[in-house]
Amino acid sequence: MAAASKQEAALVHAMDKGKKRLFILLGMATVLLYGLVFGVIWFIMTSAPQALRHIVVVSLVAAFAMLMLLMILGLGGLVFSLLFGLESPFLQKLGRGIVELFYPMVVRIGQFFGISKEEIEDSYIKINNQITVASGxxxxxxxxxxxxxxxxxxxxxxxxxxxxxxxxxxxxxxxxxxxxxxxxxxxxxxxxxxxxxxxxxxxxxxxxxxxxxxxxxxxxxxxxxxxxxxxxxxxxxxxxxxxxxxxxxxxxxxxxxxxxxxxxxx
Ligand code: SF4
CATH class of the missing domain: 3.40.50 (Rossmann fold)
Incomplete structure (x- = not known):
């Protein structure tokens, strides 16, 4: 009986692992998309008058760099705590924040790739569970x-x-x-x-x-x-x-x- 429930738990764990990956991958696709938008704006700004171009470009670079850094830090923290089960409240808060931030975009990107909202919600639930459990x-x-x-x-x-x-x-x-x-x-x-x-x-x-x-x-x-x-x-x-x-x-x-x-x- 105990062996059967252990096997069941191992099976559930293996299935959950794949579902968590889906959320992480879509999160990374979101970062790439933001990177692409950044590249396009950069290209447009480089063809404006020089003084204005300079101010706009520097402001945009600073804003995007901050945003990208926050996202990379948040996503990195999330991956790190999911992989190593870290109990750092800071990483968990950051991880939760990044999951909430990414969620609407992740749903859209997922649907674009033909992934149902239900699958993404399932992945979101698994990630939430792991963050909650990791807090201990x-x-x-x-x-x-x-x-x-x-x-x-x-x-x-x-x-x-x-x-x-x-x-x-x-x-x-x-x-x-x-x-x-x-x-x-x-x-x-x-x-x-x-x-x-x-x-x-x-x-x-x-x-x-x-x-x-x-x-x-x-x-x-x-x-x-x-x-x-x-x-x-x-x-x-x-x-x-x-x-x-x-x-x-x-x-x-x-x-x-x-x-x-x-x-x-x-
Ligand atoms: S809720 Fe109704 S059907 Fe369900 S176990 Fe209780 S008595 Fe039975």
Missing amino acids: RKYKPEEVLVLAPHCLQNTSCPYKITIDVHNCHRCGRCRIDGLLTIAEDTGVNFVVASGGTFARKFAREYHPRAIVAIACERDLTSGIKDMNHQQIPVVGVLNERPNGPCHNTSVQLCKVRQAIAYFTEE
Whole structure:
């Protein structure tokens, strides 16, 4: 059993590695694009009157050099901390900043190359998880909130678990039962939200210091960005949609346990 879960964890780790690379590569393509724009402006400026040309060129060079340096430093710091698992708060802050800065451009460049937004969001979530985990910060179980989407509940279930998750009768037809067991075993708080607004409401109500969020790529990405602005670390766990989006979804319970362990186990 233990060997099987180790193999599973190794497989998940190998898959995650490839997905993280995608974000880094697209980030580098963004730097190249900025370099190209810089080259074009430089070319135009060199054909203007000399005095003006001089001022404009020097200002542009200084501005671009600063921007490029910041990007290279940020991206380098991010790659460095991802490769070597550095726990430097400065590098992590810089890494997060650069991920946020690159994100809109990365999505556009990715889509230009035919990479779906979902894949890029997936990569963003993996990078966020690694930065969060690398910080190594630990919390008391009651400070951790597990936030799950309503679509995990079996659609034929009559119980109102979004009002109180303990209304679940533990029949085992959906993952809510297993998630309740995990919450009982670990002592973390567990809620089911029927949308982003309710997720934010729960986050305000429980005042968590760390969140394990279960959702699809789109909701996880926007939730992580939201919580990043509030300085609340999030580890995202993707749900599985064997019946299509938002309908009787599922989640790998071992991944949820692992995410809770990142925040709670010394
Ligand atoms: S496990 Fe709970 S929420 Fe899921 S179907 Fe059974 S009673 Fe409903």
